[in-house]
Amino acid sequence: MTFWVLIFLVALLIAAFLSFTLLRKRRGDEPAAAYDLRVYREQLSGVDRDLARGVIGEADAERVRTEISRRILAADEQMKKGGSGAGPSRTVSIVTIPVVMLIITGGAMAMYHRIGAVGLPDMPLTARLELAEEVRANRPSQSAAEELATPPQAAQLDENYASLLKQLRETVSARPDDLQGQMLLAQHETNSGNFKDGYSAQQRVIELSGDAATAEHYADFAEMMILAAGGYVSPEAEQALAEALKRDPHHGPARYYWGQMLVQTGRPDLAYRIWVETLREAPASAPWTGAIRDQIDELAFRAGVFNAPDLSAPSGPSREDMAAAAEMSPEERQQMIQGMVDQLSDRLATEGGAPEEWARLIAALGVLGQGQRAMDIHNEALEVFAGNTEALQIIDAAALQAGIAK
Known part of the structure; x- marks a missing residue:
């Protein structure tokens, strides 16, 4: 019940802000035409100043005055017609308020009813953890x-x-x-x-x-x-x-x-x-x-993890990568392999990986003739997978393939 009361109060607060915005008297506001008139009159004064300084000639000054005067007449006509652009009438604003309230409150309740847990009390994290421990302790034999x-x-x-x-x-x-x-x-x-x-x-x-x-x-x-x-x-x-x-x-x-x-x-x-x-x-x-x-x-x-790494498929070159490599020259292929090796090395150093990935990196470095780097990666892999017999066997087999086995 507390949740629904809170939702209702929040909806009322939002509706109150919107109502205040719709109904408040816009003090200090003025029609756009009145602002335009002030600008045009200032422009007329500017024309006279430029003419006195000799910046423009008499013919140009007269042409500018004519254009500004035309705009002043148009703005004055708009003022007489009451085209202030002050927004909707007060009646429209009053009718809009209950519609806005209905959309806010009704929409929020409908959304919660669809995706929320209707009828369940609030459950903070501590209560969830306690419930999980209780379920684990009392589950069926x-x-x-x-x-x-x-x-x-x-x-x-x-x-x-x-x-x-x-x-x-x-x-x-x-x-x-x-x-x-x-x-x-x-x-x-x-x-x-x-x-x-x-x-x-x-x-x-x-x-x-x-x-x-x-x-x-x-x-x-x-x-x-x-x-x-x-x-x-x-x-x-x-x-x-x-x-x-x-x-x-x-x-x-x-x-x-x-x-x-x-x-x-x-x-x-x-x-x-x-x-x-x-x-x-x-x-x-x-x-x-x-x-x-x-x-x-x-x-x-x-688990509430929305920035999870993509682990849905094993890593490795795609068919497109393999097809592109087949069309490369030996020098280009060597550069591509070096780039993939460097990329794999960086990822293993920052995110870790499976034993096969470490083994693939060690073997690739051996093929590229980078024996010292392969030895360094091999030693690091031994530390990462210390105690994992199966993984260490894979790592040692790669070291043997790379020619760096001790």
């Missing part, structure tokens, strides 16, 4: 989510594959402590669409691995639970993701699903930051990069 989720369609398995899967289940059931068997069972149950059986086997893999359980083990465990819940990230899946990120903070799939969890619990702002960073660090061929790019624009809007 894995089992509850599985009951609500639409059961996945049973996969149409090849007869031989179904027979092998049945044998695998029997073998693992007889040997529950066989780590390799549990890993195979988790993989094939998931491939068959039996996500619940898949994450049950994966949970056994983690138990058997003990302290040797890797980030990949926990990330796969979380993904199987998320698939079983129809894409919902439960508290149990969140815990598995947390374990994966604790072992490898740069693990791509875990970071992707962590962002999904933040979106589902009302924190798109945090999810956007994580996804942008993940996208910049991830290999271009990584399967989760496509999923992030498909959703990053909408997520940016929900």
Whole structure:
């Protein structure tokens, strides 16, 4: 109710200003013709002064006087007709006031009714954050989510594959402590669409691995639970993701699903930051990069980011660039490559980028014969991706290609 009262008062205030402007008596205003008369009379005096100084001749002075006199007569005629141009009549102004008020108040209410949240109370940022934490703390468990989720369609398995899967289940059931068997069972149950059986086997893999359980083990465990819940990230899946990120903070799939969890619990702002960073660090061929790019624009809007960089597509030369390069001379092509390398180097230095982009820059510098610069970029990339084993392998492979590997 407070919101509507405030809107109504603001509309009244604006209408009052407009009404004052429409109805106020324009003191000090005068018809345009009266101003013109003063100017023309001043011009006549100026003609006489110029004639006395000898600036103009008598014939020119007479011709100017005639023209000015004609204009004075026209302005005087306009004055007699009352052509003051003072604006609309008072009656028109009075009728206009309620129309303006109706447009302002009615338009504002109609716009809010269309794009606003009618009936909801004001929700400041602190209340939104508290609500997000409450949603995250009290959201449904894995089992509850599985009951609500639409059961996945049973996969149409090849007869031989179904027979092998049945044998695998029997073998693992007889040997529950066989780590390799549990890993195979988790993989094939998931491939068959039996996500619940898949994450049950994966949970056994983690138990058997003990302290040797890797980030990949926990990330796969979380993904199987998320698939079983129809894409919902439960508290149990969140815990598995947390374990994966604790072992490898740069693990791509875990970071992707962590962002999904933040979106589902009302924190798109945090999810956007994580996804942008993940996208910049991830290999271009990584399967989760496509999923992030498909959703990053909408997520940016929900996060209130309106100057977001274009991350909807991987960077690289377009077809037009490649066609133009084919028609260039060797010297022009070399200049173009150097320009693209410099542009990529500047962007990585200011905005960062994926490991493939750093690797491409290192390899390109090696081709251009700029070994020292390639070494400097390689050392910088090692610092940027410290702790990210997969990224470091890509960077080192590029250094080997550039001939600067140590």
